[in-house]
Amino acid sequence: MDFVQRQKFLAKKSQKHLVLPEGYEPRTLQAAKILKEEGLASKITLIGDPKEIEAVAFECALSLDGDFFEVIDPNKESDKAEEYAQEYVRLRQHKGKTIEQARLDMKKVLNYGAMMVRLGDGDCMVAGADHTTGDVLRSGFEIIKTAPNVKYASSCFVMDVPDKSMGADGLLIFADCATIPSPNAEQLAEIAIAASESCRNFLRVEPICAMLSFSTYGSASHPDVDKVVEAVRLVKTKRPDLNVDGEMQLDAALASSVAKKKAPNSSVAGKANTLIFPDLQSGNIGYKLVQRFAKAGAYGPFMQGFAKPISDLSRGATVEDIVNTCAVMLAQA
Template sequence: MELMNKLFEAAKANKQRIVLPEGEEQRTIIATEEIKNQGLAYPVLIGNQEKIMSMAKELNVDLSGVEIIDPNSYEKIDEYVKAFYEIRKNKGMTMEKAEKIVRDPLYFGTMMVKLDDADGMVSGAIHTTGDLLRPGLQIIKTTPGVSVVSSFFIMMVPDSPYGENGMLLFADCAVNPNPTYEQLAAIAIATADTAKNLCKIEPRVAMLSFSTMGSADHELVEKVRKATELAKELRPDLMIDGEMQLDAAIVGKVAAQKAPNSQVAGRANVLVFPDLQSGNIGYKLVQRFAGAEAIGPMCQGFAKPINDLSRGCSSEDIVNVVVLTAVQAQAQNK
């Protein structure tokens, strides 16, 4: 957990304001106390103050000093409604609709980030990934030059020789069901940049398939090949290779047989899955069978950091994602 220790220290050194729209949810309340006590961020809970404080008392949680905002009584709600209307008026938005939508905690939290009243947002303990992405894509939108929002997991595998001393990044495991080859190339590039900027490692990206360097011929394999070619063309500074099977990507002996001329094979620390089914299944297999800690899913590609949680997350998971979001915000605020 050396990486997380470094990220915790980075978060403490320059605390960011992170909004938690699921403020009335038990695990979120427990996590908020930990975030406050460790000085990891300035957490902002969205919800009814009386309900949140009552639940905190039942949980024996101290939320003193934590900001709690109820959209229904927030002094800047009219400003938020007008701003949201302006963003969406060309899509048929009316002021009446905006008035209702912005009071939804997820939309409200996203507007806080958009209007710089928060540096980042974390949600997903009780909402789906789609619930988070919808306001994110409508309000925050993508970083200029980035064509697609995607997700990644940081997988920490105990006592493992693979990846970067047991740490690997998996993408995309939560957002894009069946990416085109152009989107797959964009996901590979985004995850490589995340590995470099957030995890401080030199990325070695494997584009996964059921074929290694032409061992099979199929339209699904062709998509991965084209994605690899495009990613290399767009970012020749990155080590990206494929198509390759998982064992060729991470096992040196297999790589020597199947892909002897690859800089990535046998040494990959970033695994890009060809579609959401394989990515989602893959991270859960490693999490359950290898006892890995799966940190995420984190989002990449948004103009400002908003991140997702698994609905099966623990309060500790929420703390970790808040820390990662804070460090993302630090980088974007430079």
């Protein structure tokens, strides 16, 4: 059973309520149709203009009759809309948010969907086919918030490489490839901790986490190396239970023959299943190189560090991408 099949199996078993704030978007509705046909959710909420949603659903040959699909118009005044606005004021009053502003903000589909998940009216949320990553993250940060003891939310990819000797039977976590452009040592440490938890949740194995650099154990001297070294120290201080090591080069992290030469005493080198890149540029380039050159499956980005399951989509996502991302979020919920 590959990664996607396992996530679909777990989603089907858990039967959770999915919120799709871009309910009017054609690929999203096509994905919703497949999710229903495969029995991967107990309910799906589509947010947007009902007439627009119904028109697109008709084109997709999707029936919205019955209890499975719920269509919500965020512009319609209701008890829920007022409850959500009041909660938004409570969350943002330190920033000067007024109830009048909150009522307007709750008419935005991403905010409404995020508030549904925050207050337990939905279990997880997937968006991004029609909004930027920044838009999705903003709603997540301001409304869903990060998990306890987490200051910075980040992202990860699950990579499925043909060489099954690598990672966990060919599966690896890559982080952060989509969220924090230039993390400092504290942020990099939180990315590593969150990615380790993602490894447990997604791959169902214990994380073996390598903090990557162009240096292995001081083979090079540079402020960028110092940042990774400090991040490793912070992780080991905050979470001594995690198997994290670095700084190390990629070949030392993955190849046992190289690990024996460069880091012979490391419990991570040569065995890593979770790779932490020093910045967004290297992470984004790295996952795409592996995807293209190794013909690897690249699933994500999945948000990590949030209090509830939320995920962002590429605006170029295919219907299959959306289905797979929704399945993963439903499984995590």
